[in-house]
Amino acid sequence: MLLFILACTLPAAAQSDPELTIGAKAGINFYSLSSDDLVEDNDAGVGYELGIYGRIGEGIFVQPELNLVRYKTHLITRNQPRVGERDAVTVTYVRIPVLLGYRTDYDGMFVSRVRVMAGPSISYALSVADNNLNIQRKDIHNMQFALNGGVGFELWKLHLDLLYHHFFTSLLNDGRSEGKGRAFSVTAGLGF
Template sequence: MKKIFTAFVFILTCSFTSRVLAQDNAELTIGAKAGINFYSLSSDALVEDDDTGLSYEFGIYGRIGDRFFVQPELNLVSHKTHLITRTQARVGERDALNVHYLRVPVLFGYRTDYNGAVASQIRFMVGPSISYAVGVADNRIDVKRNDLRNAQFALNGGVGFELWVFHLDLMYHHYLSTLFKDGRSEGKGRAFSLTAGLGF
């Protein structure tokens, strides 16, 4: 599955990038952004109860192209959810599971020529990402770094708005890999993020 996913991403990246570079005005924009995300898990046999958690993310990106563009990024992401697991030592106790990731998305997008009074050049973006778990905050539900999958694959999509010199992006992240390594686990992450940034 991972090999097929990787091959698909490679082919898609090459074909879309060649189209972007064929544009007469293919330009490079470098930027940084920061914001918040809301994260939750889908149904999981190992989880008795959970809720949506609020956390943060920030990163840098390079956007190649104008009307059509490719946007690779490097993000530091924290995902938080409050859980009661079926495997924890303290039965019934809820605590926050806060996992830190390095995420590398490659987004393919289209920018409109809309020019409103406040927002302009609306962008539509979609693309894959891989996230690598780099740490887990201390918790009382006995979840450690070794209990989680190293890599999390996801599909991402959203819309962006240019606001004067700033940009505002609303994205949805649909994870394809289970959060826990345990073979009984079925829970996969779902997140919405809202970020603001500057591009030059």
């Protein structure tokens, strides 16, 4: 699916708007799970993300990225070693989103451009931090698929992005698990 989107949009973007922006970004995210019969309680946790991106196009653009993301949520599960104990589950991923967007030519006093973007992503789980819930790397789905969308603001070379990430794959690979990730991220970066 990602290849299809790239194949359809990159040539069009390259022909009409050949501008290429390369950048790096860093920020925080707030991650939690949707309802799951295996989870008694769930609170959002704060994680981080670092990444690089290429934005192809001026008005309409395609933005592939490569991110290192750490998501964290605080859980009480139904089958953990110590009943009722809450602990953080922290998973580190490599995430590859491909965003399609529109960049305005607005030029205000503080913000020079506004971007609206959305697109799919695929994430591969690298590791799970030690926790008291007995959730290990083998208990997490290897691949996570998500749809991402949000807005971005530009001030000269500085970019600020606010994105929502809606996962379609359950976090835990137990066949009874239904909890899927939901995250908001705020990142700042520089583009050249």
